[in-house]
Amino acid sequence: MQVDIRTKLLIVAIFSALALVYQNPLILGIILLLNLLTVILFRVPLQIFREFKGFIYMYAVLMVIQSFFVRDGEPLLQLGNIYLLTTDGVLYGISIMLRFFILACSGIILLNCNTSELILALVKLRIPYEIVFMIQVGIRFIPVFMGELQNIFHGIQLRGVDLRRVYKRKVLKVYVSIFSPVIYSVLQKAEKLSILLELRGFRKSPARTYYRDISLSRIDYVVMTLSLIVTVALIYAVRNL
Amino acid sequence: MTFISLQEVSYTYNGRKEAAVKNVSLSIAEREKISLTGLNGSGKSTLAKLILGLLKPQTGKIVLDGLPLGKYSLAKIGEKVGYVVQNPSQMLFNTSVFNEIAFGLKWKGKGKDEIFHFCKKYLEFFELWHLRDELPFNLSEGQKQLVVICAVLALQPRFLILDEPTKSIDTFRKKRLIDILQEIWHLGTGVMVISHDMEFLTAFDGRRIHMEKGEVVEDAGRYQN
Numbered sequence: 001m002q003v004d005i006r007t008k009l010l011i012v013a014i015f016s017a018l019a020l021v022y023q024n025p026l027i028l029g030i031i032l033l034l035n036l037l038t039v040i041l042f043r044v045p046l047q048i049f050r051e052f053k054g055f056i057y058m059y060a061v062l063m064v065i066q067s068f069f070v071r072d073g074e075p076l077l078q079l080g081n082i083y084l085l086t087t088d089g090v091l092y093g094i095s096i097m098l099r100f101f102i103l104a105c106s107g108i109i110l111l112n113c114n115t116s117e118l119i120l121a122l123v124k125l126r127i128p129y130e131i132v133f134m135i136q137v138g139i140r141f142i143p144v145f146m147g148e149l150q151n152i153f154h155g156i157q158l159r160g161v162d163l164r165r166v167y168k169r170k171v172l173k174v175y176v177s178i179f180s181p182v183i184y185s186v187l188q189k190a191e192k193l194s195i196l197l198e199l200r201g202f203r204k205s206p207a208r209t210y211y212r213d214i215s216l217s218r219i220d221y222v223v224m225t226l227s228l229i230v231t232v233a234l235i236y237a238v239r240n241l
Numbered sequence: 242m243t244f245i246s247l248q249e250v251s252y253t254y255n256g257r258k259e260a261a262v263k264n265v266s267l268s269i270a271e272r273e274k275i276s277l278t279g280l281n282g283s284g285k286s287t288l289a290k291l292i293l294g295l296l297k298p299q300t301g302k303i304v305l306d307g308l309p310l311g312k313y314s315l316a317k318i319g320e321k322v323g324y325v326v327q328n329p330s331q332m333l334f335n336t337s338v339f340n341e342i343a344f345g346l347k348w349k350g351k352g353k354d355e356i357f358h359f360c361k362k363y364l365e366f367f368e369l370w371h372l373r374d375e376l377p378f379n380l381s382e383g384q385k386q387l388v389v390i391c392a393v394l395a396l397q398p399r400f401l402i403l404d405e406p407t408k409s410i411d412t413f414r415k416k417r418l419i420d421i422l423q424e425i426w427h428l429g430t431g432v433m434v435i436s437h438d439m440e441f442l443t444a445f446d447g448r449r450i451h452m453e454k455g456e457v458v459e460d461a462g463r464y465q466n
Binding site: 148151152154155156157158159160161162163164165177178180181184185188 | 293295314315317318319320323324326330331332333335336344345348378393
């Protein structure tokens with residue numbers, strides 16, 4: 001389904017807000033399901049979910065850690081009088097994991113959007129251009145910094161350092177070596193970019209034109225209205241549970 | 242004795258239709274001097290990255306020192322094959338020039354005196370000793386390139402791959418680089434230079450391998466040691 005990027009932004013905002021408002025795993029599960037359906041509807045390449053494999057382990061660990069900090073509910077694991085794991089703790093852990101998935105999946109909706117259109121949409125939403133430009137620069141440089149990080153990883157290993165076998169006390173030292181050049185490069189790039197922007201007369205004139213244009217069509221209004229109706233219905237249904 | 246062997250190796254980058262490296266078969270001896278040439282985008286750097294295990298071939302097999310490349314960790318490959326990348330900033334990650342060269346040596350467990358000796362030897366050779374306390378990121382491109390070369394040379398790998406090593410360095414240091422490459426080659430290290438600098442390659446005098454559109458179109462044969 002081809003919709004305007006502002007429609008997608010509204011849907012992302014709805015899913016993210018719902019994920020933060022609700023804590024019940026069942027409701028969060030329904031929201032996640034709706035979210036996944038939207039992802040399919042917007043024809044986002046599903047191969048992206050392969051990238052999730054790495055996060056699943058992290059989410060699972062986070063879920064276990066979170067569950068240990070909740071003391072309410074029936075004990076599932078106890079040491080004397082101390083409750084180590086409770087039913088509420090497990091449910092809370094699951095909620096946290098589902099929240100993460102919803103936030104990640106709602107972001108995926110924007111994945112097949114053109115960056116220029118995203119920027120234009122933000123401008124049309126009356127977000128100050130300086131802020132929009134910062135977002136644009138951020139998006140533009142993410143792959144560059146990821147590439148730099150990977151190069152440093154390779155560079156360190158090719159000097160004979162096996163990162164998997166680094167002693168614990170030396171891990172910090174290695175990670176300082178990895179991140180310091182990237183941070184330095186970020187600062188250097190920011191400085192160069194600011195000079196280049198000045199040289200090209202950034203914001204010299206308040207009027208700025210755009211080569212591309214985006215407009216809301218009938219399908220956008222339909223999708224936006226439907227999204228809001230479903231959201232209100234969900235909120236109403238949860239209230240009456 | 243064959244040190245690096247490539248058998249029908251091909252590699253295509255994600256999202257590209259044309260293979261960057263097409264069915265390349267090469268046999269490189271331990272103490273060999275190689276000049277790898279070709280136009281921009283002909284697959285030279287990709288070939289180097291494949292040899293170093295930074296890229297995995299989609300077809301074909303690479304054998305390093307008798308074992309398939311997949312059997313080695315990147316660190317183990319780094320111990321055998323030194324690599325100087327085209328963009329030196331990618332390989333600088335320390336807070337001083339001295340530490341940059343000492344980095345690999347420290348991890349190899351070398352003593353303080355030995356580390357100092359190697360750092361001084363290579364930095365003095367390229368007349369960079371006065372820059373030893375400078376932040377590597379603040380150096381000129383040519384100086385960065387030389388610092389990376391020093392750092393890799395100090396590790397004394399069995400084989401050295403230099404990708405465009407003369408790109409930003411001055412004539413004086415180019416001459417020095419040739420001298421040291423000849424010296425380490427005489428001492429038993431294999432060297433592969435990827436370059437467009439024909440003057441440098443003529444002075445280097447290695448087995449000439451020429452690539453076009455990902456294929457090896459000319460191989461002057463194994464160099465006689």
